[in-house]
Structures are given as C-alpha cells and as structure tokens.
Amino acid sequence: MAISTKDIRNIVLISHSGEGKTTLVEDLLFQGGTISRKGSISDGTTVSDYNSDEKFKKHSINLSVSFYEKDGVKVNLIDTPGYFDYIGEIISGINCADMALLLVDAVSGIKVGTIKFWKMIAEKNMPAIIIINKLDKENSDFVRVLGTLQESLSKACIPVYYPAGLGNKFNGVVNLITKEGIDKLDGINKNKAAEFSTALIENISESDDKLMEKYLETGELSDNEVKLALRAGIIAGKIIPVIPVSSEKGIGIDEVMNFIKIYAPSPLDMGPREAVNVLKDATSESVDAGSTKVSIAPDTGMNFSAHVLKTISDPFTGQISIFRVMSGSLRSNQSVKNVTKSASEKLGQLFFMKGKDMILSDNIIAGDIGATAKLKITETGDTLCDERNSIMFSKINFGEPAISFSIKPKSRVDEDKISGVLVKLSSEDPSFAVVRDSQTHELVVSGMGEMHLKTVIHRMEERYGVHVEIGTPKVAYKETIMAKGDAQYRHKKQSGGAGQFAEVWMKVEPLERGAGFEFVDEVVGGAIPKPFIGSCEKGIKIAMSEGIIAHFPVVDVRVTVYDGKTHPVDSKDIAFQIAAAHAFRQACQNAKPVLLEPVMRVELAIPESNMGDVTGSLTSHRGRVQGMKIEGGVDVLSAEIPLDEMYKYSNELKSITAGRATYTMSFSHYDPVPSNLAQKIIAENKRDTPVYGE
Template identity: 40%
Template sequence: MKVYETRDLRNVALIGHGGSGKTSLAEAMLYDAGMTTRLGRVEEGNTVMDFEEEEKERRGSITSGIGFLEWAKCKINLIDTPGDANFVADGRNCLYAVDSVLLVADAEDGIRVQAEKMARAAEELGLTRVAYISKLDRERGAFETAMKALTDLFGNKAVPVFLPIGTKDAFHGVVDLLRGKAFLFDGEGKGTFQETEIPAEMTEQVAEARERLVEAASESDDELIEKYLENGELSPEELEVGLKKAIAQGSLIPVLCGSAPKNVGIRPMLDFLAAYLPAPHGERKGTNPDTGEEISRKFDDTEPFSALVFKTIVDEIGRFSVFRVISGAAIPDTTVLNPERRTDERLGQLFHLLGKERRKIEKASAGDIVAVARLKETITGDTLCDKKSPIRYPRIPVPPAIISFAVRPRSKADQDKISASLRKLMEEDTALRYERDEQTGEFLLSGMGQGHIEIVAKRLERKFKVGIELAAPKVAYLETIKGTADKRYRHKKQTGGAGQFGECAIKIEPNRGAGFEFVNNIVGGVIPGQYIPSVEKGVRDQMKKGVLAGYPVVDVKVTLYDGKSHPVDSKDIAFQLAGRKAMKEALLAAKPTLLEPIMEMEVVVPEEFMG
C-alpha cells in the first residue's frame, strides 16, 4: 500500500444521534472513492462499517467502524461512531484518534441530545468541527430543520457551504457556494453528476448565503476583514485562506449536505473535506515514564515513535489493537515499549482497516491509524513508544457505569465460561464491567444502558456459546444510626481450663457522610494496648451485619473509653467478643435505621421545553 505523508492525512470521526445517517454516509464516501464496488445499505446489512452480526440485525452501529479512502491525493481515515447512548463509550474513545468530527444533523429530527454531547466532547478536545445535513430527500426532511438545530447548538458559527437543490423527493443536487457552481445528480446511487450554473430561481438565496460565508471567513483575520469591508468581496484565494483559518479556530462550522442512499452531494463534499479539514498537527502532551517530567511530541515522522491505542477488536482470527501514530512512523517488525505495563511489545504486520477487511502496509506516517495483531498485554488507552525515548500519554477516561444487571448462568457449563468470555468482550468494550457485589454476593454486569447489556448477552451467546439470564440486582441497603448510645459488655468464661476475660465500654454516635471512625480514649491502661485493636475488630465485625435486617452498617463513630482486663485470662478473642457484643447492644439502642440507595441523575431538556 501507498505510504501517505502526515500532511496528506485527514482523520475524521462521524458523530450524530442513532439513525441520523453516519454509516450510510461513510458507505457512500467509500463507494465514491472506489473502495467498494457497490453502495451498501444499512437496511440490507451489507455496509462496510456495520459488519458485526448484531449491527446487521438491529440495523444500527454498536461499535465504531474504521475505514479509509483516498480523495484528491489525501488519505481520509473515517471512523463511524455509534450514535445510540448505549454504545457511546467506544465512539468517545475514537475522538482521541482524530483531528476533526463531522456532525450529522438530520433534516427530519435535527440533532438529538446524544449527538450534542459528542459535539461538546469534540469541542473540549479541540477538534475541528464540520456538519453535514442528511435525509433532505425524505418526506419530512427540511434544510431549515437541521439548520435550526445546528444554530441552537453552535450559534451563528454554523454557516452553510452547500445549499440543497430541490426538496424531498426532488432533492437532486447541491450548490457549492465556494465554487459558485451547481452539481446535479441522477439520484440512482452512482454518485456521478453534472456541473452546471446555479439555477436561476436560487440566485438570490445563493448570493445571500455566499455573503454570509465570505463575511464569516473574513472575520478570522484582521487583514481579510479590512479587504472585505473595502471591496465587499474576497478573492477565491483569500476566501480559502480565511475559511481554513476560521474552521481551524472553531469560529466557523461549515455545513454541507446531501443524501447518502441516493448518493447526492457526496463527491463535492469529499472535495471539501480533503481541502479544508486539517492534517494531524500540533503536539500531544505526555510524561516521561522514568522521571515523571512533562514532555510533548509533534505529529512528525522525524520524532521518535509514539502512539495511543484507542480501540481493541477481538474476532475469530485474533485480537487487534488499533492505534493512532502520534510521533515518528510505525514500521512493521519492530519492537516498541508499552510504558504503562513496562513491557516490550512486538509490532509484527501492520494494517489499515476497511471495516472488517485488513490491508497490509509497509509504513504509517505520524498521525495515521494502524491496526496490529497479537500484542501481549496492551489494552485500549495504553501508549506504545520508542524504547529509547519513552513517553506516556494520559489514559482515555472511562465513563462511569449507568446500569447494572445481576447475571445468572443458564447452566453449570455456562457458569464455567462466563468470566473468561466476558473478559474478552471487555477488552473490546471499555464501558463494560463485571464484578461481584460484596454485599449481595451477586455477579453484576454493568454498562451504559439496558440495550448495552442486552447486546453483551447476545454476543456472549453468539461468539462464545455462553448463555446467561439477566435480572434486576438485589437492592444493596445499608444501615446506620440516628441516635447515640453508651454500652458496656463483659465477656467472661472462667470455669474449668484456660479462662477468657475482656470488658469494654463504648459510646457510639452518628457520623453521616464521614464513614466509620474508631477513637481510642483509654487512659491508664485499663485495657492493655495490645487489646485495643481486638476491640476495634469486634466492633467492625458487628458493623458488617446490622441489627435491623443484617445489612452493613455505615457512618458510625465509636469511642472506646473504658474497660477492664485480667492478668491471666485477658486474650485477643475475649476483647473481640466484648467489642462485638457491646457494639450490638449499642446499635440496638441508638435508633438504627435503613438507608436506601440514592441515584445521581442528569436530566437534559431541550431549551424550548424549559420553564
């Protein structure tokens, strides 16, 4: 495969709500660039990006698809993220591998909350943002609906660069405001077009939109603004410079449009992306793993190699780690360091991914996206780097789990395989957790939503033949006290054989929000020093099982203030028992109460429904 230089790379993640049209758009782009020989359709389950069985079945992405194409001598790396909230984590990880995002705004439904959150995350990461309006050919589709949603989200930064020609069924082309041309498509899916003059009935609308674009582009630069104010126009070169600058600054978010299933507008859009999206640029901060000192690397082939692993794929053939080269170049058959795990990793064959297909490569420049098989210990989020010039990049943050289900195996055979199989799925899916709840003893599978966990159960069955049932987890109640109490207990066994003697007096009081606290106020050695921890252990043992319903007790302050000992019969066990019994009596006397779990919720409401 051809080697692309850093300046010719364009890494872009497609973001947008579930069903907005990302996978379809990627499919049309890949087809137009000649990467495939037919235009796949999500409904037919034959797209490049949705190749997992569960994606074909539910007609939507559950994991990010990675592909690439060549356009205008640039290698455009496409990452098609899932829009459904159940599967967002994987898409978020991919934001660490790109320089730009293409937000798909839906001409029927606008931009839903999940897409808004991704767009905000992209902004926080300093990524370049571009928008695309899908579904203009649909019955309810309207350019204005999507433009309104974009303006609500980005304010007047969202500025059209393309305008649609025709509406609904009759949508058949776009006006490119930069080139001042119209592109008319037959809508049969081939994506070929005729370049024509702007339709006469659109002259006014186009002039207005172009003025807005030129004005917004000129605002990126003082010199350009002056020229624009003087001449009322910018030369094509000036416009290009201004537009690039405004896009890079994030002060202008260009809006494109088309229809992926009809293959309308996609080729002019690829022209725009190759010309206006940034190549990998700037630097990434990390630390020197040996000294902890902050260092940084540029997206430059001449620097030592470093890369960030942002995705892991496990399939029948094996396990692939997908990384983005940050500095240096990735070369097959080299040994690199994983500074996090302090281990060497062998980079054998390297690949570019096109959906499930792999294309062998000889070299990947800084900024490119690469897959490698069979790394020993590396997981998603790790750094790989040159052994002689180590660097470690910050880990990609893992989202907190939102929902948990108790997992029950269908049979004994399933039981034995659950952990190992889930571990494999968790390598791919950083938002999935599998843990035993100490309190209830149940095994819990946690993730981003019910749909997420249900898909995990399906994949367990399909990939590993492991059957599980999902159930609501037992509620993990806790107990605490509302009052205070003061109790003394003497444990004494002095009949026959070796005796036992221990006595303690404790006060307990509520300690809400501050956890368990044990204060030793013994003076004059009434309990010898070595038995104080014995009393504490007894108290703690009693805390594990509350007096109301046997749930753990939390948030109690215990003060040990008096006791008695015996020169021969005092022992560790005697003081433990005394501590436990005193605590039990104290808890019963201190108004014990049940605590129900509290959930923290975030509610997002569109502005028009507020008030």
C-alpha cells in the same frame, strides 16, 4: 502512491441514530474507489456494520475504521454508533480524529443526541462539518434546519453549498463559495443562496483584518484568499461549514469529498498532542507527580509513539489493537514498549482496517491510523513507544457506568468459562465494567445503558457460548446510628476446656456522613490491658461488617471504649473481641439505628415536550429535582434519586420519551431509607448467620 502526514485526514462521523452515518461511509468508500459496490444496512452488507449483532439490529454498535485514497489524499473514516448506550465507542472515535462530520436529519432536525454529541465535539475544540442529510425526503427543509443549527449549536454554522430542489426534486447542490450554479435556481432559492453566499464571504473576510479591509474596499476577495481564509477559519472553529446531502441517493457526496480534501485539517494542522515524560518502570497508576509535560508533534522524523484507541476481540484473529501513530513511524515485526504497562511488546504484521477487512502494510506513519493483532498486554488507552522513548498519553476517560445488572452462570460449564470471557469483553469495551460485590457477593456488570449491557451479554452467548441469568443487582445498603448509645457486655465461658472472660463498657455516637469509623480508647487505670484494647477494636470492626439491623455494614460511627474488667487467667484476645462485638451491637440498638441507601446524582437531557411527564415520574420514584437549564435547545434536568429507584426508572424514562432522553449518573451520597421502606428491606434481610461469637 506514498502518502505523507500532510495528506492524511482523520474524520469521525457522529450523529443521533438513524441520521445516515453508515450509509454516508458507504458512499464515500464507493466514490473513493475502496469498494466496488455500495452495501446496504437492510441487507447487512455495509463495511462499517459487519458484526452479527449490528446486522441483526440494523444499527451501529461498534466503532469501525475504514479509509479511501483519492487525488493524493488518504481519508480515515471512523464510524460511530448513534445511541448513547455505546458512548465509549464515540469517545474513542473523537479521541483519535482531527475533525468531526456531524449528521442532522433534514426533516426532523436536531435531536437530543445531536446536542450531546455537539457538546462533546466542542469540549475537544474539534473542527467540524455539519451534513444536513436526507434532503430527498418529503418535508425536508434545509433553511429551517439550518436556522435551528445556528440557534441551538453555533452562529458559526454557515452553508457552503445550497440544495438544488427538495424532496423528490433534490438533484444536486450549488457551490456558495464560487457561486457557480446559483443563477440556475428558481427565484426564492436563488435569492436565498445569494444571501448565504454573501454571508459566507463576509464571515471569511472577518477572519483576518487585512482581508476585511480589502473586502470593505473592493467588495471581493481572490479565490486563493477565500480558500486559505476559509480553511484557517474551519480549523480554528470560527466557521462550521454546512453541506446538504442525500446519502441514500449519493447526492452531494462528491462535494463532501472535495471539501474534505481541501478544507479538512491534516494531523500537521492540528499540531502537537500533550503527553508526559515517564520515569523508568512507572505505570499509568504510578506516574510521578513531577513528570514533565511534553508536546508530541506528528513528525515522522521523531521517535515513534502511538495511542491505542480500540481493542477488538476477534474469534478468529484474536485481539486486534487499533492505534493512531502520534509521532515517528512503525514497521511490521518491530519491538515496542508499552509505557502504560512498563513492558515490551513484539508487533506482528501491521495493517489498515477496512471494516472487518485487514489491508496489509509494512509501515504506518505519524498521523495515520493502523492496527496489529495478538499483542499480549496492550489495552485500549495504552501508549506504545520505541525503546528510546518514554512518554505517555492520557488514558481515555470513558465516564462512569449508568446502569448495572447482576449475572449468574446458568451451568457449571458457564461458570468455568465466565471469568475469562468477561475479561475479554471488558478489555474490548472499557465502558463495560465487571465487579464482584464484596458486600452482596454478586457478580455485577455495569455499562452505559440497558441496550449496551444486553448487547454485551448477547455477545457472551453468541461469541463465547456462555449463558447467564440476568437480575437487578442488590443495592449496597449500609447502616448507621442517629443518636448516642451506651452499653456494657460481659462475656463469660466456663464450660469445657479453658475459660473465657471479658467485660467491655462502651458508648457510640454518629459521625457526619462519609466519615467512616473512629475508635477512641478512654480506658484508665489498666481496667482493660493495652493488648486487649486492640482486641476490642477488632471485635467492633467484625460486628460492623455484620450489621446491627439487617446484616449491612455499619458506617459513620465513633466508638469509645471507656471501661471493662479482666480475669487473671481467662481473659484472652478472643474473649475481648466477642465482648466488644456484643457491646457494640447493644449500644447501637440504643442509638436509633437506621438503614442508609446510595443516592445517585443524575443529569437528564429531555425533549421539552416530555418535561412534565418526566418530572412527575421522577417524583414518584423519590427523586428530587436539583436544578434545570437549557443547553442548545434541550432541557437538562439535574436530580438526585435513590439507586434502587434508578434501576426501575431507567426503563420508564425510555418509555415516557420514546427513547429520546439520555442521562448520566454518578454516586452522590448515602441517605436514610424512609421507615416504611426500611421495614420491608430489614424483613427481607433477616440475619441468617449468627452474630460473631454466638
């Protein structure tokens, strides 16, 4: 059966870990006829969690895409991990979906991750359905959890179904839109359901002035009026429907599927997406500032365009690119243009993903999510177009990595393979970054959390056979001065061969933090000829790179060369470089040199019960609290903490809060290291190479 864009639903499932997303996907695929039997997480047989590391850990690590078709509607299900360590996967999922299913536990209710994920949904203005799951569990409480949703997330959270029973008596749901089944509930629940039903209809009527007027006059609305107004309210974000479910027992699944079919937005409902016209041969790094913004509607009659949302490195198939078609349609074996890279790509066979399985297709239309294999240059976030089209969608912002490890190959074989493997892994996961630190000469991998990095390193070993040793990366300290200093240095070399002579007088003074380096020439009367002034600056820069107290780069200093002497024969470029380097070191030694350390800006989302322990621990790690606020019932603490302490603190934070706290981290500034710590660092980094010219 041919599916049109209006019949497509793109749904991303989001929740704190353990709320039942993957099991719900199994239910939906089974009820939708895509699979013949439901898999289980414990057996490692689910469609979504198909990687070996997911089967071993019993939770989702990667974004996965699957789909079902029922009653003329195709529903793409994007299952995402529940741990913030894998936030890149969640960001990709949100970027390609039109609606979110947010799952909440009917026993424990809202968790820290729930608040974070809700904030991400709200920032995208994405319509959402909230699933209160596990109503079959002992101590489950639909009304209590609903109250916390309304208090912590939004007053617009309105139940559209009500549970018939709780715990082991939970056996179905009652429709609050049609009121069918309310009379069969017991007294208390019957009254509560009727109250919720009335509130729902009132909320629906408030979405339109004419409906409100009719409702106030007659006290009722027609079924069609309710349906149209409820759908419009959901798409506009004015109503957030809440549905009780047990994904483990499959209760409420039919109702969820029916609700998605009728009320979830199609790509047409969500309207155009913004892009920019790109000049010929421009790339994402060189898009002209004057490029005009354009709206790309999900219209199959328009030129083809697509946004790549996920790249998978499959050891058998090769690179798989998962994309959403934004406009037009795409055929197998078609040539397309990667506008981001300003290069052409030849597509192979197209297919739809069902977890790890590939369902072949010759055509993918606007609004749908498909995939292809073995593209040569295409990466996550790239824009693909037909040759007549030159538009580009915004690159996906995956945020800044929160934690880093240094890694070192264990053997020569590992060393030969590691570069290519790291390129593949970073292409597959843009939230994973790799750099060769120019200062410490270490290979440093960075990610969103310790769990994230250990997962990537496990993949290196299992998938590619590359083994590494893990260490805490060296902190990129810097040096500067706190006062003014003055020095002069004469370099004279007469032994063997041509002589060398140069004398340089200079003064140094501190600049404000982040200012860098400033060179000033105040030499008069030709005491140092102009060609050798440049030699002096070059020598100073070399000395700055070598450091003055602990072999770390010197920053934020103004150097003024104001006098010197030359020799008519022996003065040379190299002589003035050496003299200036020595003069610089001596001047800085007279100017209160200090060691600087990077300080990070950290935002922590913490359960209220752990706030005291966290702030105490933060202080013990030289952290400084900058502010505190409450977002959706969760305490959010802003602080500054030295990077060296943050390496140690991340594990301690996880231990204190039993893994319930999350944090984001970004560079803030450099600060002087306390003298007692600085002496230890200086002793550990004694100069092991000679000063330039020695």
